[in-house]
Amino acid sequence: MRRYLIGVIMLALIATGGVAAATRTGTPDITGFITDEHGRALILHGFNTASSAKSTPDAHPDFTEADLDRELRDMGTNFVRYLIQWRAVEPEPGVYDDDYLREVSQRVQWYAERGYHVMLDMHQDLYGGHITPEGDAGNGAPHWATIMDGLPVESQDQWEMYYLEPGVIRAFDNFWNTTGRHPELMEHYAAAWGHVAEYFADEPAVLGYDLMNEPWGGTLQGAAFETGPLATLYQSSIDRIRQHDPDSWIFVEPQAVGINWGLPSSLPRLDDPRDGDARIGYAPHLYPLPLDLGGRYDTDGDLIDTTMNWWLDNIQRTAQRLDAPILLGEFGYDATLPGTLDYIEATIRLTDENLMGWAYWSRDPGGWGPYTGDGVAQPLTSVLDRAYPRAVAGTPTLIDYQPDRLAVSFIGSPEVVAPTEIYLPTEFGSRPSASCGDCAVEWDDQRRILSVTTPAVATEQHIVVTR
Numbered sequence: 001m002r003r004y005l006i007g008v009i010m011l012a013l014i015a016t017g018g019v020a021a022a023t024r025t026g027t028p029d030i031t032g033f034i035t036d037e038h039g040r041a042l043i044l045h046g047f048n049t050a051s052s053a054k055s056t057p058d059a060h061p062d063f064t065e066a067d068l069d070r071e072l073r074d075m076g077t078n079f080v081r082y083l084i085q086w087r088a089v090e091p092e093p094g095v096y097d098d099d100y101l102r103e104v105s106q107r108v109q110w111y112a113e114r115g116y117h118v119m120l121d122m123h124q125d126l127y128g129g130h131i132t133p134e135g136d137a138g139n140g141a142p143h144w145a146t147i148m149d150g151l152p153v154e155s156q157d158q159w160e161m162y163y164l165e166p167g168v169i170r171a172f173d174n175f176w177n178t179t180g181r182h183p184e185l186m187e188h189y190a191a192a193w194g195h196v197a198e199y200f201a202d203e204p205a206v207l208g209y210d211l212m213n214e215p216w217g218g219t220l221q222g223a224a225f226e227t228g229p230l231a232t233l234y235q236s237s238i239d240r241i242r243q244h245d246p247d248s249w250i251f252v253e254p255q256a257v258g259i260n261w262g263l264p265s266s267l268p269r270l271d272d273p274r275d276g277d278a279r280i281g282y283a284p285h286l287y288p289l290p291l292d293l294g295g296r297y298d299t300d301g302d303l304i305d306t307t308m309n310w311w312l313d314n315i316q317r318t319a320q321r322l323d324a325p326i327l328l329g330e331f332g333y334d335a336t337l338p339g340t341l342d343y344i345e346a347t348i349r350l351t352d353e354n355l356m357g358w359a360y361w362s363r364d365p366g367g368w369g370p371y372t373g374d375g376v377a378q379p380l381t382s383v384l385d386r387a388y389p390r391a392v393a394g395t396p397t398l399i400d401y402q403p404d405r406l407a408v409s410f411i412g413s414p415e416v417v418a419p420t421e422i423y424l425p426t427e428f429g430s431r432p433s434a435s436c437g438d439c440a441v442e443w444d445d446q447r448r449i450l451s452v453t454t455p456a457v458a459t460e461q462h463i464v465v466t467r
């Protein structure tokens with residue numbers, strides 16, 4: 001049955017022109033970079049932290065400062081897609097819980113003190129916890145915004161199937177105002193983002209905001225959804241954020257269904273009213289359909305590679321339309337299955353080749369995660385512990401990682417005088433050497449970061465670090 005489904009999907013993807021990208025050649029289609037306050041291009045490596053925030057009463061992830069120290073020591077990450085919940089931000093209509101935001105801020109400080117960049121993800125799955133009386137399915141929206149008009153939600157063994165329940169579809173249709181009866185819900189959501197941005201506008205560690213996790217259009221799907229209420233919500237949220245926060249990056253996601261798998265998105269370009277260059281980022285997720293159907297990279301690797309290339313071509317096409325840099329907001333799989341570590345490595349190699357950052361799904365303990373529930377490191381940590389350029393003093397043109405060396409090339413800039421920072425795992429030893437032409441090199445053995453200062457000129461710079 002699974003093979004049949006995969007065959008049908010291949011035909012569908014071929015029909016949509018996806019197969020045209022099966023054999024990618026040439027230089028990557030780069031649509032800009034996420035930059036820091038020094039003008040450096042950021043290559044972000046980190047985790048979604050954490051799925052547990054969906055169900056904890058206080059909406060904070062089960063994650064401690066010691067957990068972060070372990071992650072930094074073991075994998076040298078510099079980024080977090082940090083899950084927050086609308087239910088906690090706005091527990092009653094127009095009433096914001098600043099105690100919750102203060103508690104979020106305390107956790108943001110953990111990251112700030114360790115040089116991380118934080119993206120706040122207004123996370124939802126299945127609309128919200130109030131789609132079932134037990135609160136055991138969805139997460140995100142508060143009770144007052146969950147309007148199902150009495151339609152049923154039957155218990156489901158597979159969590160994704162809740163999305164097809166009449167009550168859940170109606171909750172989404174009321175939120176998107178597809179019913180025409182609740183325009184206030186999207187207005188509340190955008191205003192909540194305005195309040196969050198007002199709270200964090202002066203927090204330098206907060207890189208930006210991911211406006212909605214994996215949007216679902218209810219009865220409205222595809223282009224009608226993405227160019228309709230989804231674009232409307234994004235634009236009103238951007239406008240609300242920019243009333244308080246002129247400089248943070250604002251990230252948008254396509255609808256999850258189809259695009260996670262490799263199909264094209266119709267998301268339209270959005271306007272950033274800030275002074276200066278737009279700071280809108282595109283943050284799609286990657287879950288190749290053959291894996292979603294229960295495949296494994298050791299047995300279905302060729303098809304997975306093909307769909308990953310379709311995914312790449314389609315997200316780059318959307319990013320060009322949005323004129324936005326790409327950040328892979330989620331990817332991951334059951335790391336206890338044969339082949340998964342090779343899949344994860346292949347995904348990270350794809351992000352290197354296309355000069356994009358990523359957030360692994362997720363930081364939670366368990367088969368997909370880097371640690372067991374007892375904090376014991378899993379083999380996944382070794383795959384994710386990989387040399388990479390955290391910040392680049394210009395426009396990156398190459399990231400080429402091999403087990404014994406890392407090559408980074410970029411076009412320098414007179415406006416960027418801060419050094420290029422490269423994280424090196426312990427395999428590179430405590431005295432790594434770099435060839436970098438006319439440059440100055442500084443090694444921080446504690447943080448395992450090599451700082452390379454190159455001429456601030458608009459010529460191509462090449463750094464090669466060897467073990």
Ligand SMILES: CN(C)c1ccc(C(=O)NC[C@H]2N[C@H](CO)[C@@H](O)[C@@H]2O)cc1
Nearest residue numbers: 125160163213214216256257260287330
């Ligand atoms: C039917 N719909 C709308 C649907 C189905 C499946 C996913 C999904 O697997 N998403 C991938 C991962 N992302 C979330 C967190 O953002 C995780 O719970 C999923 O494993 C999303 C939407």
